[in-house]
Amino acid sequence: MSEILQIEGVFAGYGGGDILRGMDLRLEQGTITCIVGPNGAGKSTVMRVVSGVLHPRRGEVRFMGQRIDQMTPKQILQSGIVQVPQNRSLFPAMTVEENVRLGGYTLQDRALVEQRLAEVGEQFPIVRERAKDKAGSLSGGQQKLVEFARGLMLDPKLVLLDEPSMGLEPRILDQVFGTMIEMCKAGRTILLVEQNARQGLESSDRGVVMESGRVLLDGPAKAVLSDERIGDLYLGGHVH
Amino acid sequence: MKSFNLLAVSLIALVLALLLPLLALGTSALGVVVFVLLLGVSFLAAYRDERRRTWLSALIAVAAAVAYPFVFSSTQATTIVFFALLYVAIASSWNIIGGFTGYISLGHAAFFGLGAYTIALVADRLNLPGGYGLFAVALLGGVVAGIFAVPMGFIALRLRTIHSFVIVTIAYLFMYQLLGYNLQGITNGSSGLGVPQPNWSGAFFNTPFYFAALALAVLTVALAYWIRHSRFGLGLLAIRDDEDKAAGVGVDTWKHKFAAYVISAVPVGIAGALYAYFSSYIYPQTVFDPMIDLTIVLSAFLGGMGTLLGPILGAMILQPAQQLLTYYTGAAGWDLVLFGVLFLVVILLMPSGIVPTVVERMRRVRVLEAVRKADETEGVEPNTAAGGGAR
Known part of the structure; x- marks a missing residue:
């Protein structure tokens, strides 16, 4: 398997000092990697650096061999990285279909948009079933699925999922994470940041524990999940 | 589905626009009859296909508007x-x-x-x-x-x-x-x-x-x-x-x-x-x-x-x-x-506004109807959870 994303020695922050301090991370193509860690560890900052919202002060980010750390968010989007943000990002007053179409807004080719819309509708039945309903009328979990669907309109190689479980009721989480696993099986690479560390790690191939802006522990998700120190520190005590 | 509402609303608009001045100006009942007929025909013809409905209602509206000054030629x-x-x-x-x-x-x-x-x-x-x-x-x-x-x-x-x-x-x-x-x-x-x-x-x-x-x-x-x-x-x-x-x-x-x-x-x-x-x-x-x-x-x-x-x-x-x-x-x-x-x-x-209110009302009626029908065919009592989910 080849590496699709490399983050090397990245230092980045928001003016008041660095949040990331020597961050290193490599993602294998077609895998799910879950970043966990306490608040302020820099999990979301990693996402911001990869999606181009934040430029690193030092270090390099490479995507499929190409430097992307100084690119604009739009260029990064077009190169094949899509982020599904933490908070609700749909347009509530627009229909589900319009929302999904907006995911492919940067595509000029209309036929391609229609084709992708059909594909995404195949993969996410809700996109077809509720096509003409206002996105704001869907439940939180349904909205999250539509956000996934919207993200796939650009047929990304790498999908960044920032806390997909946030604000969702527990019984819908299985569906959300199940969908994530299906996206991965379809050949996409997924980088996941999750507060709900247990469920995040259970659905992932690899687990990365961050603390104070760098990687503390990196290994197969199952191993991370069963690591005692981690269990005590970040997973709220006993894991098993 | 939606365009049916659009059709209905557009025809109401048309009729209002055309009949209001007529009634007020005391023009003969002929005009009223003509437009009511048009209305009926458009409803019948348009009931079958969605896309056609939109075009048909637009066509009828335009046709009626074109015919209007020939039927009612008074300056007012x-x-x-x-x-x-x-x-x-x-x-x-x-x-x-x-x-x-x-x-x-x-x-x-x-x-x-x-x-x-x-x-x-x-x-x-x-x-x-x-x-x-x-x-x-x-x-x-x-x-x-x-x-x-x-x-x-x-x-x-x-x-x-x-x-x-x-x-x-x-x-x-x-x-x-x-x-x-x-x-x-x-x-x-x-x-x-x-x-x-x-x-x-x-x-x-x-x-x-x-x-x-x-x-x-x-x-x-x-x-x-x-x-x-x-x-x-x-x-x-x-x-x-x-x-x-x-x-x-x-x-x-x-x-x-x-x-x-x-x-x-x-x-x-x-x-x-x-x-x-x-x-x-x-x-x-x-x-x-x-x-x-x-x-x-x-x-x-x-x-x-x-x-x-x-x-x-x-x-x-x-x-x-x-x-x-x-x-x-x-x-x-x-x-x-x-x-x-x-x-x-x-x-x-x-x-x-009128259009969104009417469309929403009709959509709700239709969803409730669909839920009721689904419940009937499954032999289940109508339940509020299904209705809530369809909202």
């Missing part, structure tokens, strides 16, 4: 619908920036006046006679409005908050009104300007104006329809919903707003020119008139802002009502009282 009857059609064009055009994009402009009367002064000045300076040729000059009124909209939009849209945008557009209107009064050398100040009149005689006089207004209304609605279903329109709706998120998915928000503003000025300019030509004389206070903006906004609000049919419906109801009130009460300002009352009623009873 055609005048009232002439103004209604003018406002269909103006409100639909305004809807592109105000409804689709969410930037409420209260200064579109500026474009109306610019168009009006364009036709008056061009006819005067070039010594053009009245006749069909002046309709081409009316198009020029639209071009001039569009050109003026470029710097105006450039300035007004630099403001990120919609409230400030509203204020600036109001300022535009009064600015132009002041210019109209004070640029005496060009506008002739408060004495106004005349537009040469054609020598069409009798009841025929109104007919060319009527068809010019109809063509403008049809083209403007077609433009709005096209924008609403284009990628550009998708971007506009996204801006209305959340400008930052829109930028996030790659919509060039500034370009979109600017284009929408300039485009929406053009039909309003043409309408202003047609108005000037029709009414033969213009003054700063009649063409740079805040009442025009109130009528536009109220039409859109009443019918349903941001929908295609809303402004059409609103204009079709308000204009004839206003004309009739003026006709019956003289210039006593009863139309203003009506506007005030209507504004309150709309805001209190259906803040989203």
Whole structure:
């Protein structure tokens, strides 16, 4: 398997000092990697650096061999990285279909948009079933699925999922994470940041524990999940 | 499904627009019969296919509007619908920036006046006679409005908050009104300007104006329809919903707003020119008139802002009502009282306007029906959970 994303020695922050301090991370193509860690560890900052919202002060980010750390968010989007943000990002007053179409807004080719819309509708039945309903009328979990669907309109190689479980009721989480696993099986690479560390790690191939802006522990998700120190520190005590 | 509602609403609009003046003017019952028949036929024919329904209802509406002046040729009857059609064009055009994009402009009367002064000045300076040729000059009124909209939009849209945008557009209107009064050398100040009149005689006089207004209304609605279903329109709706998120998915928000503003000025300019030509004389206070903006906004609000049919419906109801009130009460300002009352009623009873309210009601009925049917076939008691989920 080849590496699709490399983050090397990245230092980045928001003016008041660095949040990331020597961050290193490599993602294998077609895998799910879950970043966990306490608040302020820099999990979301990693996402911001990869999606181009934040430029690193030092270090390099490479995507499929190409430097992307100084690119604009739009260029990064077009190169094949899509982020599904933490908070609700749909347009509530627009229909589900319009929302999904907006995911492919940067595509000029209309036929391609229609084709992708059909594909995404195949993969996410809700996109077809509720096509003409206002996105704001869907439940939180349904909205999250539509956000996934919207993200796939650009047929990304790498999908960044920032806390997909946030604000969702527990019984819908299985569906959300199940969908994530299906996206991965379809050949996409997924980088996941999750507060709900247990469920995040259970659905992932690899687990990365961050603390104070760098990687503390990196290994197969199952191993991370069963690591005692981690269990005590970040997973709220006993894991098993 | 949706277009069936659209069809129903558009036909109601049509019937209201056409019957109101008829009933008021005491025209024979023949007209009523004809239009009720048309209505029935359209319902029957359109019931089968969705896409066809939309086209069919549009076709019937246009056909009825074309037939109208031949059936009811009295000057009053055609005048009232002439103004209604003018406002269909103006409100639909305004809807592109105000409804689709969410930037409420209260200064579109500026474009109306610019168009009006364009036709008056061009006819005067070039010594053009009245006749069909002046309709081409009316198009020029639209071009001039569009050109003026470029710097105006450039300035007004630099403001990120919609409230400030509203204020600036109001300022535009009064600015132009002041210019109209004070640029005496060009506008002739408060004495106004005349537009040469054609020598069409009798009841025929109104007919060319009527068809010019109809063509403008049809083209403007077609433009709005096209924008609403284009990628550009998708971007506009996204801006209305959340400008930052829109930028996030790659919509060039500034370009979109600017284009929408300039485009929406053009039909309003043409309408202003047609108005000037029709009414033969213009003054700063009649063409740079805040009442025009109130009528536009109220039409859109009443019918349903941001929908295609809303402004059409609103204009079709308000204009004839206003004309009739003026006709019956003289210039006593009863139309203003009506506007005030209507504004309150709309805001209190259906803040989203007629079209969205009706569509939502019908959708709910249909969903409940579907849920009930599904429950029946499965032999389950109707349960509230299913109804809740379908909401």
